[in-house]
Amino acid sequence: MRRLFVGLTAVSVLAAATACGSSGSGSPDGTTTVEVGLVPIVDVAPLYLGEKKGFFGERGLKLSFSSAQGGAAIVPGVAGGQLDFGFSNMTSLMLAQSKGVPVKAVANGIASTGVRGGDFEALTVKGDSPVKSPGDLEGKKVAVNTLKNITETSVRASVSKAGGDPDEVDFVELAFDQMPAALDSGRVDAAMVVEPVLATVKGQGAREIASPMIDVSPKLTVAMYFTSTRYARENPEVVRKFQEATAESLAYADSHPDEVRGIITTYTKIPAGLLEKVTLPKWPAEPDRASLEELSRLGQEDGLFEQAPDLDELLP
DSSP: OEEEOOOOOHHHHHHHHHHOOOOOEEOTTSOEEEEEEEOOSGGGHHHHHHHHHTTTGGGTEEEEEEEESSHHHHHHHHHTTSOSEEEEEHHHHHHHHHTTOOEEEEEEEEEOOSOTTSSSEEEEEOTTOSOOSGGGGTTOEEEESSTTSHHHHHHHHHHHHTTOOGGGSEEEEOOGGGHHHHHHHTSSSEEEEETTHHHHHHHTTOEEEEOHHHHHOTTOEEEEEEEEHHHHHHOHHHHHHHHHHHHHHHHHHHHOHHHHHHHHHHHSOOOHHHHTTOOOOBOOSSOOHHHHHHHHHHHHHTTOOSSOOOHHHHOO
16 A cells, blocks of 8 residues: 655645646556545545455456545645545545635545444543533643544534533644543543544543534534546546445445454554454445534634535535
8 A cells, every 4th residue: 555645735736736637547458547545544444345345346446545644635635636536524625625625525435323422433531530521621631633623623512512612622633543642641631532542542441421523413424535626527437436336335334344344454453352342433325415514514613714615516
């Protein structure tokens, strides 16, 4: 798997998108290889599984995966033509679209389970913490993986619903894999974690006090696969095939959790024992428009967007 490191500003992304074509390439047997930017996490298991099961190959596509450290690299990589498709959380895509970055969501990614206390994400505290609910977090340090993005927006929603003032919370940016130690040592009072870090902190005795993404919307569409508007315009047949194969992969993953856990071991270093305890997200075929409208509204309240994202333009 190739690793991708990209550090482009929105302005340079626009310039690169104008100058670069797609990176998809054909072969003598008629197969088209497409570059897909992913973060190697549980969320993207359906694509690895779909590639293995032949769902993409049956449609003449071969996936070449590029591993990135996060959506901050994937979005400009796709917009600039280095990647044909990518995976990103919806707040990052809405931020990009609202700034004029030419991105277009093409297929669903992941969604919350809708089960409070049984989701793939949670707001957690130490087992002996005096914090009982998100409303108790005023004046406390709360770790999120990225400031001013989907995790912070979600925690703010939980604090508000519990009667607290999210503006009084001290949000601290910390990588997910650093959160267990920070929470255990008391460097932060709470941590917004996703799997497999959620299973790790539970193993340390941490307690869940909220399922923030469910507080945004019970069926929140958390992330989607996307391409550039130029690639979509110039390669409509490839996009259609990618959409169809991804939809089949999502449906298969949703109904075969054991195979999902098996494929995850091939592209991550998550120990098998820990993986058994991981709560998998849902992989519905279609995004939930109402949940994205709410995520957009909350993002606007939080001051994330200079102008409101256009969901009609962004969504398939």
